[in-house]
Amino acid sequence: MTKIDFLLAGVGGQGTILASDLLSSVGLSVGHDVKKSEVHGMAQRGGSVTSHVRWADKVYSPLIGRGEADFFLAFEKLEAVRHIEMLHPNGVVLVNDYAISPLSVSSGDDEYPDDERIKTVLAAATPNYYWVPGMRLAEELGNARVNNVVMLGSLSHFLSGVPLEAWLQAIPERVPPRFIELNRRAFLLGREAAGKL
Amino acid sequence: MKRLLSGNEAVAWGAWESGVRIAAAYPGTPSTEILETLAPMPDVYAEWTPNEKVALDVAVGAAYAGKRAMAVMKHVGLNVAADSFFYVSMTGTEAALVIVCADDPFMHSSQNEQDNRHYAKFARVPCLEPADSQEARDFVGVALDISEQFDTPVLLRLTTRISHSYGVVELKGTRPPQPTEKPTYHVDTAKYVMVPGNARRRHPVVEERVARLAEFAETFAHNRVELRDSSLGIVCNGVAYQYAREVFPNASILKLGMTYPIPTKLIRDFASQVERLIVIEELDPFIEEEIRQLGIPVEGKSIFPICGELDQRIVRERAIEAGLLPSSAHVPVVNTNKGPLPPRPPILCPGCPHRGVFHVTNKLKLVVNGDIGCYTLAFLPPLGALHTCGCMGASIGVAHGVAKAGVAQRNVAVIGDSTFFHTGMPALLNVAYNQGNTITIILDNRTTAMTGHQENPGTGRTLQGAETPAADFEALAHAMGIQRVHTVDSYNLKEVETALRDCLAANEPAVVVARRECALLPEVKKGWIPLRVDEERCNGCGLCFRVGCPALVKSDVLDAKTGKPKARIDPLLCTGCEICAQVCARQAILFRAQLSEAEGE
Numbered sequence: 031m032t033k034i035d036f037l038l039a040g041v042g043g044q045g046t047i048l049a050s051d052l053l054s055s056v057g058l059s060v061g062h063d064v065k066k067s068e069v070h071g072m073a074q075r076g077g078s079v080t081s082h083v084r085w086a087d088k089v090y091s092p093l094i095g096r097g098e099a100d101f102f103l104a105f106e107k108l109e110a111v112r113h114i115e116m117l118h119p120n121g122v123v124l125v126n127d128y129a130i131s132p133l134s135v136s137s138g139d140d141e142y143p144d145d146e147r148i149k150t151v152l153a154a155a156t157p158n159y160y161w162v163p164g165m166r167l168a169e170e171l172g173n174a175r176v177n178n179v180v181m182l183g184s185l186s187h188f189l190s191g192v193p194l195e196a197w198l199q200a201i202p203e204r205v206p207p208r209f210i211e212l213n214r215r216a217f218l219l220g221r222e223a224a225g226k227l
Numbered sequence: 228m229k230r231l232l233s234g235n236e237a238v239a240w241g242a243w244e245s246g247v248r249i250a251a252a253y254p255g256t257p258s259t260e261i262l263e264t265l266a267p268m269p270d271v272y273a274e275w276t277p278n279e280k281v282a283l284d285v286a287v288g289a290a291y292a293g294k295r296a297m298a299v300m301k302h303v304g305l306n307v308a309a310d311s312f313f314y315v316s317m318t319g320t321e322a323a324l325v326i327v328c329a330d331d332p333f334m335h336s337s338q339n340e341q342d343n344r345h346y347a348k349f350a351r352v353p354c355l356e357p358a359d360s361q362e363a364r365d366f367v368g369v370a371l372d373i374s375e376q377f378d379t380p381v382l383l384r385l386t387t388r389i390s391h392s393y394g395v396v397e398l399k400g401t402r403p404p405q406p407t408e409k410p411t412y413h414v415d416t417a418k419y420v421m422v423p424g425n426a427r428r429r430h431p432v433v434e435e436r437v438a439r440l441a442e443f444a445e446t447f448a449h450n451r452v453e454l455r456d457s458s459l460g461i462v463c464n465g466v467a468y469q470y471a472r473e474v475f476p477n478a479s480i481l482k483l484g485m486t487y488p489i490p491t492k493l494i495r496d497f498a499s500q501v502e503r504l505i506v507i508e509e510l511d512p513f514i515e516e517e518i519r520q521l522g523i524p525v526e527g528k529s530i531f532p533i534c535g536e537l538d539q540r541i542v543r544e545r546a547i548e549a550g551l552l553p554s555s556a557h558v559p560v561v562n563t564n565k566g567p568l569p570p571r572p573p574i575l576c577p578g579c580p581h582r583g584v585f586h587v588t589n590k591l592k593l594v595v596n597g598d599i600g601c602y603t604l605a606f607l608p609p610l611g612a613l614h615t616c617g618c619m620g621a622s623i624g625v626a627h628g629v630a631k632a633g634v635a636q637r638n639v640a641v642i643g644d645s646t647f648f649h650t651g652m653p654a655l656l657n658v659a660y661n662q663g664n665t666i667t668i669i670l671d672n673r674t675t676a677m678t679g680h681q682e683n684p685g686t687g688r689t690l691q692g693a694e695t696p697a698a699d700f701e702a703l704a705h706a707m708g709i710q711r712v713h714t715v716d717s718y719n720l721k722e723v724e725t726a727l728r729d730c731l732a733a734n735e736p737a738v739v740v741a742r743r744e745c746a747l748l749p750e751v752k753k754g755w756i757p758l759r760v761d762e763e764r765c766n767g768c769g770l771c772f773r774v775g776c777p778a779l780v781k782s783d784v785l786d787a788k789t790g791k792p793k794a795r796i797d798p799l800l801c802t803g804c805e806i807c808a809q810v811c812a813r814q815a816i817l818f819r820a821q822l823s824e825a826e827g828e
Binding site for chain 2: 041042054055058063064065066067068069076077078089090091092093095096097098108109111112114115117118119121131132133134135136137138139140141142143151154155156174
């Protein structure tokens with residue numbers, strides 16, 4: 031029985047929901063049952079956002095249990111550490127090399143963990159962790175906002191059973207026409223980058 | 228046709244496809260998207276009402292008039308609408324009435340996690356509980372049919388996890404045609420005038436209706452027995468069914484699509500076919516207690532928690548502890564020795580107009596009785612400027628009570644525009660009527676922001692975006708008998724402070740309307756201009772950080788004298804509201820006008 035659980039985590043406004051929408055569309059298009067569940071905090075922006083996407087022959091729970099995520103796509107480094115226990119011990123985590131300071135950090139009351147500490151935590155959790163320059167690649171495309179789709183492209187590299195066409199066809203379903211080409215390029219850039227990690 | 232829909236979207240589709248003609252709601256997470264999805268659909272009328280009680284009365288009226296109707300609210304909204312919920316249970320209706328209410332286990336965005344199935348039993352109203360988006364769509368039609376068959380309102384109870392999870396839904400894409408003739412109003416005073424004499428005759432009718440519904444529940448297709456292994460039988464409802472299937476794939480299951488009234492014979496039969504009977508349900512032991520009253524041995528909350536949401540991990544771990552599963556069923560968890568992490572709570576957005584008002588109440592050392600809305604977040608550090616929050620509309624009454632208790636200092640009530648219309652108005656009237664001296668700040672950001680920018684009676688737009696008269700806060704306050712009414716720009720700290728000082732100096736009720744559009748409204752966003760810190764002038768004193776704006780961050784540059792990091796403004800986040808610029812004692816944050824001067828040079 032096929033079962034693939036994806037956890038996506040980021041900060042409000044980062045495009046976590048769009049990425050999980052695309053992932054859901056792809057799952058459906060390749061013939062899986064799909065459920066998606068979102069947790070968005072009270073404020074419109076700035077809080078932690080997680081999204082659970084599950085592909086299987088038949089999905090029951092809309093949530094992923096702790097220790098069950100096969101893939102964890104983290105759009106922000108601190109959020110990667112925050113939710114790492116959701117990952118299956120053999121799971122794959124892809125971390126966007128991008129930090130957004132919580133208010134308590136910018137006000138000086140807390141410290142943002144340094145990269146070394148983050149990498150230590152991730153490495154202790156799984157041998158399959160990947161540091162993806164998602165934000166840098168998006169900026170190279172001239173639009174930082176597509177870093178979510180760059181990351182999704184990187185994720186696609188690890189799902190060899192899903193044809194590239196399924197991913198590329200999902201983009202026009204979920205993205206306004208004038209941004210389709212940009213998102214397509216972002217996706218392919220991320221996919222290519224993952225091959226070199 | 229198949230679509231991936233959230234439970235809320237599916238409810239809207241279900242309502243449309245099964246011929247709901249009138250729907251009314253007050254927005255509230257996690258229920259808001261239902262009316263937003265339904266409103267643009269053809270040949271259906273939907274409206275935002277000032278509060279849930281009005282929404283239910285509107286739906287009742289439509290159902291009295293012979294049209295299928297729906298009222299939508301979050302769980303605590305049913306507290307507000309409870310009076311109407313109880314009378315309409317007594318009267319019944321002419322056409323179907325469904326009340327959709329979304330409970331919020333774990334309190335993702337609520338003040339409590341009350342289990343509204345108790346309301347169903349309390350008011351003798353049948354309760355349906357979908358377990359996924361498909362059922363959310365299907366159960367609306369089922370609820371409407373039950374409503375008409377039994378002359379009863381029906382409670383369709385969702386939870387956050389049903390409302391906000393997406394699943395594949397099979398839709399018809401069509402709906403029954405609207406009858407062409409206008410409805411005529413059917414007068415039936417014995418049924419619809421609930422004076423004691425009539426009500427005494429209606430109560431036995433209601434009790435008899437519940438008995439018939441219980442009989443109906445025995446063969447109701449959505450009370451479903453799935454017989455598998457007989458060693459364990461699970462009774463479950465809603466999303467708990469999904470967790471039960473995931474954790475106990477071989478167990479026998481009785482899935483209750485209707486949790487009030489329960490099918491007693493069906494439960495007895497099921498219990499007799501299994502060795503051990505448990506209930507998996509979120510929140511209260513509602514089904515469990517109903518079963519125990521039948522004298523059937525059953526376990527539930529002795530195994531699974533009352534507080535919070537369930538998921539398959541919690542169900543699995545508690546089941547292992549209770550000996551329902553072997554310890555080998557544990558799901559291994561990765562090694563995580565990560566230490567404490569900085570939290571990332573929801574915060575007032577950059578450019579939020581509430582921030583300036585709270586900066587001033589802090590400066591004046593005011594105790595603030597707060598209310599429900601984005602501004603509730605001002606209780607968090609570094610602002611720490613809001614000191615009570617209980618429910619919608621509580622702020623003004625609480626502040627008035629504090630004053631009447633004889634507290635020397637003047638507490639201030641803070642309430643948003645939409646919340647003021649919801650339940651704040653009677654409380655303000657009370658202040659004026661009973662000669663209180665409470666100062667009420669109405670934070671008028673021209674929208675219902677917390678739930679995602681819904682229109683309200685103050686915005687001058689309907690749910691459909693049509694122009695409509697905007698209610699006038701200042702005139703309302705005057706009409707209630709309050710003379711001292713100020714209108715200020717929330718972004719202008721001096722203006723806010725002057726108004727508040729004037730109110731504090733006078734021993735009489737006062738209203739300050741602090742007006743400024745939410746910074747995230749699309750029209751406002753077009754005018755964002757990020758400000759800039761003049762690094763020469765900034766000495767890293769940190770005063771601006773106390774404003775608590777996420778756009779203000781510590782730079783890597785340390786001040787030579789103080790050794791403290793200078794302030795920097797994140798240009799991707801800053802909207803240019805200028806609150807921090809007004810706070811800075813060294814004029815180191817450039818105002819919009821100064822920016823353009825600097826560019827000009």
